[in-house]
Amino acid sequence: MNLKAPRGTKDILPPESYLWLEIEQVVDDVARLFGFDEIRTPIFESSALFKRGVGETSDIVSKEMYLFSDKGGEEMALRPELTASVVRSAIEHNLISQQGALQRFYYNSAPMFRYERPQMGRQRQFHQFGVEVLGAASPLADLQTIAFGIAVYNRLGFKNFLLKLNTLGSEGSRTKWRSELVAYLRDNLDALSDDSKRRLEDNPLRVLDSKNPADQVIAAKAPSILDHLDTGDSDHFEELKVLLDAAGIKYEVTPTLVRGLDYYSRTVYELTSSDLGSQDALCGGGRYDGLIKQLGGPETPAVGFAAGVERLVIVLQKMRGAAERPAIDCYIAVQAENARKTLIDLASGIRNAGSSVMYDLQGRSMKAQMRDADRLKSRFVLIIGSDELARGEVTLKNMQTGEQRVLPVAEASNLKLS
Numbered sequence: 203m204n205l206k207a208p209r210g211t212k213d214i215l216p217p218e219s220y221l222w223l224e225i226e227q228v229v230d231d232v233a234r235l236f237g238f239d240e241i242r243t244p245i246f247e248s249s250a251l252f253k254r255g256v257g258e259t260s261d262i263v264s265k266e267m268y269l270f271s272d273k274g275g276e277e278m279a280l281r282p283e284l285t286a287s288v289v290r291s292a293i294e295h296n297l298i299s300q301q302g303a304l305q306r307f308y309y310n311s312a313p314m315f316r317y318e319r320p321q322m323g324r325q326r327q328f329h330q331f332g333v334e335v336l337g338a339a340s341p342l343a344d345l346q347t348i349a350f351g352i353a354v355y356n357r358l359g360f361k362n363f364l365l366k367l368n369t370l371g372s373e374g375s376r377t378k379w380r381s382e383l384v385a386y387l388r389d390n391l392d393a394l395s396d397d398s399k400r401r402l403e404d405n406p407l408r409v410l411d412s413k414n415p416a417d418q419v420i421a422a423k424a425p426s427i428l429d430h431l432d433t434g435d436s437d438h439f440e441e442l443k444v445l446l447d448a449a450g451i452k453y454e455v456t457p458t459l460v461r462g463l464d465y466y467s468r469t470v471y472e473l474t475s476s477d478l479g480s481q482d483a484l485c486g487g488g489r490y491d492g493l494i495k496q497l498g499g500p501e502t503p504a505v506g507f508a509a510g511v512e513r514l515v516i517v518l519q520k521m522r523g524a525a526e527r528p529a530i531d532c533y534i535a536v537q538a539e540n541a542r543k544t545l546i547d548l549a550s551g552i553r554n555a556g557s558s559v560m561y562d563l564q565g566r567s568m569k570a571q572m573r574d575a576d577r578l579k580s581r582f583v584l585i586i587g588s589d590e591l592a593r594g595e596v597t598l599k600n601m602q603t604g605e606q607r608v609l610p611v612a613e614a615s616n617l618k619l620s
């Protein structure tokens with residue numbers, strides 16, 4: 203039988219897995235700096251949550267959801283995104299029930315599932331980190347989510363990314379704009395792609411961010427939401443731009459940016475990278491002031507983003523070359539017979555002192571052990587030779603300088619080599 207990982211999924215193997223660890227560490231560090239709390243929710247939920255939360259007409263729900271009936275007959279979905287789950291969880295645990303309650307959540311390397319056509323940067327199981335700020339209507343909260351994302355990319359050394367910014371207005375402004383947009387698209391129906399013709403009926407906003415060149419020509423001249431904002435929406439957008447300027451964050455207002463999920467209101471944004479191919483979005487987010495109420499909670503403003511980890515890994519590998527296993531501090535090479543107790547004591551002593559230690563597990567020759575130490579880029583090698591061991595000593599070799607010194611076993615087992 204030819205067993206393979208399912209199409210659109212990937213095994214994350216070493217040394218690439220070290221990049222993942224690094225990214226997860228950076229996200230945790232940034233979350234600590236911003237004072238965000240981690241949230242973890244189940245990877246499957248009742249499918250009704252996403253149908254109601256993300257919207258039946260979104261591609262994610264209408265085409266891409268992994269659905270299954272559990273043995274109790276309930277229809278479940280592998281989560282395609284996390285915002286709906288976080289909101290469900292916050293309502294269920296009364297985390298936003300009090301007036302003025304504020305939650306700043308983040309999640310890290312969380313697996314998501316969408317039945318999409320796989321290509322570079324697009325998988326069926328992929329991973330996201332992201333934030334959700336529940337309870338803040340101020341554009342300062344929008345800024346904070348954007349600043350969080352940018353802090354992660356900056357810390358990882360990213361250069362070529364761009365913030366695309368738009369507003370979808372709140373319900374009133376959007377309804378008016380939507381009907382003008384539909385009328386305009388109907389007038390131009392013949393020029394639209396088949397996909398967009400279909401979308402025109404159930405999700406006309408999506409026509410605006412179509413990748414089809416013919417659609418893009420039509421989209422460029424479409425009525426803009428920016429001409430339909432009410433005062434509240436337009437103040438919010440202007441204030442956010444002032445805040446972004448104050449924070450030194452460059453952005454490009456992109457009136458065709460609409461995002462694929464139905465729950466957004468007012469601010470939407472994407473960070474894109476020119477180091478990615480056609481799937482150039484590193485992260486996407488925005489404000490979803492209506493979602494919490496829609497899912498049965500109190501009326502609560504909220505804003506957040508989700509960022510793809512696979513795409514981050516692609517850019518990092520492009521910037522740095524293929525991932526490498528990090529060097530270890532110490533390799534213990536054993537020449538002497540009956541040295542196992544010394545080996546075990548040394549290894550645990552050095553590890554307890556905080557340095558990494560590896561040794562051979564296959565009974566290989568001294569030469570093979572030294573080759574192993576080289577391959578692992580060990581900074582030091584501790585040699586347990588027969589003669590030295592008889593005197594209660596071992597040899598420490600600095601692999602960078604080639605320098606060697608003999609020292610008592612007791613001293614060696616407290617070595618701090620990192």
Ligand code: AMP
Pocket residue numbers: 283316318323324325326327328329330462483484485486487508509510511512513
């Ligand atoms: P979305 O929830 O669609 O706004 O996606 C947010 C981010 O998750 C995107 O900007 C991508 O970086 C990433 N992403 C979304 N879908 C996929 C996918 N199928 N494969 C890999 N990354 C994805």
